[in-house]
Amino acid sequence: MSHTFDELSDYIRNQMRMSHVYQPVMLMELLKGGGSASTRDIAKALLVEDISQIEYYERITKNMPGRVLTTNRGITEKQGDSYHLKGFDDLSETEVEELLGLCADKLERYVERKGDRIWSHRRKSSGYISGTFRYEILKRAKYRCELCGISAADKALEVDHIVPRKQGGTDNLSNLQALCYSCNAMKRDRDDTDFRGIAKSYEVREDGCVFCEMDNRKYLSENELCYAARDINPVTLHHALIIPKRHVPDFFDLYQPEINAVHALLEKTKKEIEGLDETVTGFNVGLNSGEDAGQTIFHCHIHLIPRRKDDANNPNGYAKNPRGGVRGAMPSK
Secondary structure, three states, rough: HHHHHHHHOOOHHHOOOOOOOHHHHHHHHHHHOOOOOHHHHHHHHHHHOHHHHHHHHHHHHHHHHHHHHHHHHEEEEOOOOOOEOHHHHHHOHHHHHHHHHHHHHHHHHHHHHHHHHHHHOOOOOOOOHHHHHHHHHHHOOEOOOOOOOOEEEOOOEEEEEEHHHHHHOOOOOHHEEEEEEEHHHHHHHOOOOHHHHHHOOOOOOOOOOOOOOOOOOOOEOOOOOEEEEEOOOOOOOEEEEEEEOOOOHHHHOOOHHHHHHHHHHHHHHHHHHHHHHEEEEEEEEOOOHHHHOOOOOOOOOEEEEEEEOHHHHHHOOOOOOOOOOHHHHOOOO
């Protein structure tokens, strides 16, 4: 084996440290290109790996050409998640080639007439934001989109100008926020909505609140915005609570990032309980919103109650007199 192979294989196997998909994608493109690849070719390869870009153009396909060609014109038909060109089987190879040429000519003339403006809403390189600024902005946003709340681990985050440059916006930290690729694309340059106040409010706590002041050593697990803990008056064994860290009385006042975080921790805690106790065969998930609905602690919390076969008739391991609300999911309790 060659010295180059040994060096590269050792780097890939043992030394490569990844914060994203970039390095292996670039090396693959170089290897496929005979040892060379243009920046544009590497960028195209990265584009293929970016699911957020694919999702964006899936929505474009459904809402624009898919709707026009299928609903308005009847040229195509949709079956499941695929589009089919009506009468394609009747076309000869020569006719297909001619139609492809007509489309290519139409596309070329449109691009010549419109120029780069057709992609202006997607262009992100019109201004450079330094790595230091980007780090500060993403850290301030807790590495979540400040509009939809998705994590940077699930979709790439971008730095957005709250007041767009075209409207006189600056590159100061005070005019920058973190948005995922999809939210940033939808916001465009006409919108100057500031979502940063949401991130700041996550730090709100209230003195005297049992959930705000809970010792984190009692946490079963946590993420950036919520934590899981055992219910001190469990309806069933392993009854858990999912609790937002921000002091917020009502579930319906949660921000979307908090709802996302609660859902993620519900899933994680459910799996952990199932791993602890193989007799668990189901769960009740519920919450109490308001005093008349049985809420007694006015800091939002979601109950995750493990269930077992015929458990309503088996009192072992259950609280004798659980209070109302979602606890009433068990009739005998």
